[in-house]
Amino acid sequence: MKLLVQILVMLLFLPHSVAGQTIVFTQHGRVQSMSTNARTEVFRGIPYAAPPVGNLRWRAPQPPQSWNTVRMCNKWGDAPYQLSPNLPGNKFYRLEFRDTTRTIISEDCLYLNVFMPKGVRNKMPVMVWIHGGAFWTGRSYGIEFMGDSLATRGVILVTVGYRLGIAGFFAHPSLAQEAGTTGSGNYAFMDMIAALKWVRDNIEAFGGNKDNVTLFGESAGAGSVQLLLSSPLAKGLFHKAILQSGGGYRNIIFPVGRKWVQNFGKGLMKYAGCNSIDELRQVPMRLLDSLTLRYASRRWKIPFVWPTIDKHVIAESPWHATRRKHEMPMPCIVGYTKNDLMHCIMKRAAHNWAKMRNEQGDSTWVYSFDRSLPGHNGKKPGNSGAPHTAELRYVFGTLALSWRPWRKADWELSKEMITYWTNFAKSGNPNSNGVPLWEPYTKNKRFVRHFDVPKDVR
Secondary structure (H helix, E strand, O other): OHHHHHHHHHHHHOOEEEOOEEEEEEOOEEEEOEEOOOOEEEEEEEEOOOOOOHHHOOOOOOOOOOOOOOEEOOOOOOEEOOOOOOOOOOHHHHHHOOOOOOOOEEOOOOEEEEEEEOOOOOOEEEEEEEOOOOOOOOOOOOHHHOOHHHHOOOOEEEEEOOOOHHHHHOOOHHHHHHHOOOOOOOHHHHHHHHHHHHHHHHHHHHOEEEEEEEEEEEOHHHHHHHHHHOOOOOOOOOOEEEEEOOOOOOOOOOOEOHHHHHHHHHHHHHHOOOOOHHHHHOOOHHHHHHHHHHHHHHHHOOOOOOOEOOOOOOOOOHHHHHHOOOOOOOOEEEEEEOEOOOHHHHHHHHHHHHHHHHHOOOOEEEEEEOOOOEOOOOOOOOEOOOEOOOOHHHHHOOHHHOOOOOOHHHHHHHHHHHHHHHHHHHHOOOOOOOOOOOOOEOOOOEOEEEEOOOHHHO
């Protein structure tokens, strides 16, 4: 009888289907998926932490409130409040990432999404995506990184929303004192760590393997992955890493000193006419964003809402962490695009970092995305080069959701990249039968996998 009860309890908490959808028991309540196509489904807008609003603004994320009924996960969670929703203002990016999806922006933004193949499976590898956007813009969902193509390759994809701008990085001595930590700021990274803990505690209920988690991101997301590689608070929460256009040794994304950001915070509080953190918490975020930009333009030229070496979440610069072998040991992929931001710096940073990690015994592969995107002005002939973010649609297999006039070779290139990325998530090695050999980058063999289409079809 005791064994029967144990079996019934186990079956109760396994994912089960209702009218073609899947219901999963998480630690805080039941969630129900929605179908995206015949092979995959998605749980949209699962809260992994309490809304960081009111008294929880500029505090470490707290557990979400539990719920008793089945939560229908058919709507995206609100996007993080943004310092400027128009960043980047470049015409290319406005065209590239135009999206008809209705977006609500608010401080209540700590939600994640889970894409998975249909059908109950066990011990599937997990990929956790950290979006880019210069730590000022972005969201956990977008047509360029929908997860259906990755999920059909036998992985579970989790995409994470986190606090941005002044909400995610405001630092002040009073906040450090209030939290009992050595520094303040870095709430965005605390959010990412909370999401990784949610994966650790809940992903097995979705059929995932909590001991096989790949953390990957692009631009600021890649920089975040690298900073978390040496964060004392992230140890053991992921096991492989992919850094797309934002990682490496002495890259363009780096944390700034604690004194600088706290001095900025003290000045901003005074500029806002507030005498305490509690008063500043009452200022509407839209007004606070405006005040931040105005104060920065008058006194500091740039707003210090940026990763900080706070000796709590981020103990040291990533350069020191690499040299001192303080990064978590794990296999990594790092890369850049042919026409990336500060391409020479990106390229050198990736090569040097991979060489150093391989010398330390951590297999690391390097890529360069070289494909010039077809069709710059609407659908007229031409190309856009391979700018920053150019590889995203290929990695996620979302070419069909773009206006660009893709060719058959683009679809084949996307298939190849998805194979490498999911192979790596499964085994820690991107190679398998059916794709060209991709060798690690070492001092003696500086191998770079160049992703492009054949010259005769460009």
